[in-house]
Amino acid sequence: MFSVEKSKEIKSMFHDKGFKCTPQRLAVLKVLQDTSAYLSINTIHLKVKEFLPDTGLATVYRSLETLVDLNLVVKVHLEDGCHSYVIAPEGHRHPIVCTDCNKVIEFAEFPLDDLSKQISEDTGVQIKTHFLQLFGKCKECQA
Amino acid sequence: MFSVEKSKEIKSMFHDKGFKCTPQRLAVLKVLQDTSAYLSINTIHLKVKEFLPDTGLATVYRSLETLVDLNLVVKVHLEDGCHSYVIAPEGHRHPIVCTDCNKVIEFAEFPLDDLSKQISEDTGVQIKTHFLQLFGKCKECQA
DNA sequence: AGGTGATGGATAATTGTTTTCAGTAGAAAA
DNA sequence: TTTTCTACTGAAAACAATTATCCATCACCT
Numbered sequence: 046m047f048s049v050e051k052s053k054e055i056k057s058m059f060h061d062k063g064f065k066c067t068p069q070r071l072a073v074l075k076v077l078q079d080t081s082a083y084l085s086i087n088t089i090h091l092k093v094k095e096f097l098p099d100t101g102l103a104t105v106y107r108s109l110e111t112l113v114d115l116n117l118v119v120k121v122h123l124e125d126g127c128h129s130y131v132i133a134p135e136g137h138r139h140p141i142v143c144t145d146c147n148k149v150i151e152f153a154e155f156p157l158d159d160l161s162k163q164i165s166e167d168t169g170v171q172i173k174t175h176f177l178q179l180f181g182k183c184k185e186c187q188a
Numbered sequence: 189m190f191s192v193e194k195s196k197e198i199k200s201m202f203h204d205k206g207f208k209c210t211p212q213r214l215a216v217l218k219v220l221q222d223t224s225a226y227l228s229i230n231t232i233h234l235k236v237k238e239f240l241p242d243t244g245l246a247t248v249y250r251s252l253e254t255l256v257d258l259n260l261v262v263k264v265h266l267e268d269g270c271h272s273y274v275i276a277p278e279g280h281r282h283p284i285v286c287t288d289c290n291k292v293i294e295f296a297e298f299p300l301d302d303l304s305k306q307i308s309e310d311t312g313v314q315i316k317t318h319f320l321q322l323f324g325k326c327k328e329c330q331a
Numbered sequence: 332a333g334g335t336g337a338t339g340g341a342t343a344a345t346t347g348t349t350t351t352c353a354g355t356a357g358a359a360a361a
Numbered sequence: 362t363t364t365t366c367t368a369c370t371g372a373a374a375a376c377a378a379t380t381a382t383c384c385a386t387c388a389c390c391t
Contacts, residue, residue, distance in 0.1 A: 065357050065368060086347080101371040106348065122265050122319075128347090141313055153307050157298075164296050164322065170284055172324040176265075179307065181315040208337060208388050229378080244340045249379065270378070 058115055072097050073108040074117060074132075083121050083131040083140070083149040121149065122178065139177040145186035153179055201258055215240050216251040217260060217275075226264050226274040226283070226292040264292065265321065282320040288329035296322055 055074070059066040076092040077084065084092070090105045109130050112118035121129045121140055131140065131149050138152035161172040198217070202209040219235040220227065227235070233248045252273050255261035264272045264283055274283065274292050281295035304315040 060358090063368090067357070067369065069370075099371070101373095103349075103372080104370055107369080141307070141311070141315070143313075144316065150313055151311060153311070155300075155303060155307075160298060161322065164284070164298075165324070168284070168294060168296070169327050170286075170293055170324045171330060172284070172322050173287065174323045175320065176323070177318065177320045179304065179315050180317045180319070181308070181313045184312050187314060203389095206337095210338065210388070212339070242340070244342095246341080246380080247339055250338080 055117075058117070062115060064111055064115070067108075069093070069097060069100055069104050070108045070111060072100070073105060074112055077112075077118055077130060077132040083129040083142075085129045089130065122176070139179060141179040141181055143183040143186055144180050145182055148183070150181075150183040198260075201260070205258060207254055207258070212236070212240060212243055212247050213251045213254060215243070216248060217255055220255075220261055220273060220275040226272040226285075228270065228272050232273065265319070282322060284322040284324060286326040286329055287323050288325055291326070293324075293326040 055071070056066045059070070064070075072093045073089060076089055086102070086105055086109070089109070090100070090102050093100045093105060109118060109120075113120055113130075117133055119131050119133045119140070121131060121142070123129060123142075134152040136154075139155050140149045141151055141153055142148070143150050155177060157175055157177065161175060164170070165172045195214075198214070199209045202213070207213075215236045216232060219232055229245070229248055229252070232252070233243070233245050236243045236248060252261060252263075256263050256273075260276055262274050262276045262283070264274060264285065266272060266285075272292075277295040279297075282298050283292045284294055284296055285291070286293050298320060300318055300320065304318060307313070308315045
């Protein structure tokens with residue numbers, strides 16, 4: 046059910062942070078790995094229940110929190126206040142969300158580190174992190 | 189109670205978009221103008237009630253929606269899912285939020301337009317808008 | 332001043348998320 | 362393996378943020 050080649054390193058990622066490697070958490074991860082698009086909590090819940098029918102909604106919330114903590118998954122903030130989740134891209138990248146079909150089209154590499162440093166120097170504020178999302182229209186929705 | 193010099197142009201801003209210029213909406217705007225820091229809905233509600241005691245919470249929500257629509261106020265997304273609001277800065281700027289005292293320290297001018305265009309060309313995605321927030325530690329909280 | 336439709340207040344309803352609690356099952360030690 | 366310990370799960374209740382409903386009222390156009 047879960048890809049064998051990855052399970053070992055995934056398992057040690059859990060252990061390194063003192064988390065347990067449970068089927069529910071792996072299922073949530075698997076669901077996100079299988080669709081590079083971002084998914085709402087409810088969608089994830091439905092998909093997880095396809096092979097773990099007893100999984101509760103609260104567990105999905107908790108699993109996602111854990112996976113975000115492990116940098117395996119990224120939380121996406123939407124305008125209406127709801128959230129969705131995507132599998133984390135390589136490195137620090139920023140999601141481009143299609144305003145029509147509501148999917149994460151891809152991740153942009155946006156070199157903000159230098160700018161952050163500049164701001165830190167200019168303002169005296171220690172910039173630690175940033176949150177950036179781009180919104181646009183994907184190729185398919187342009188047609 | 190409300191600054192007279194501004195009230196005329198504010199009034200016409202409402203009318204231009206077909207909104208009515210009501211004391212409640214002006215009160216919400218006034219509260220945000222008086223504290224450049226960002227405020228939660230509840231805080232705004234409390235402050236508004238200081239001089240308009242009968243104002244309901246729902247009205248605060250509705251007024252803020254209107255003011256955001258008029259670009260007079262900016263909605264800030266926080267990590268925990270809640271929102272706060274600040275008076276809109278001149279031009280398109282990005283809030284720097286202090287992770288300690290939870291205030292909008294200031295707005296950074298971050299030239300993202302050129303980068304957005306670049307991304308548009310590279311990916312074929314029509315980038316329309318972006319959402320950027322910076323998180324850091326303000327001078328006071330560094331002490 | 333009067334008419335009209337947008338707005339406001341109060342409250343209920345909804346929705347997204349978190350907590351609680353008792354039972355279960357990872358993971359490490361015996 | 363078996364035991365032991367604790368983190369984890371499922372179900373339901375609790376919570377908090379936001380939205381909808383209803384009717385009265387007020388802003389504003391004529």
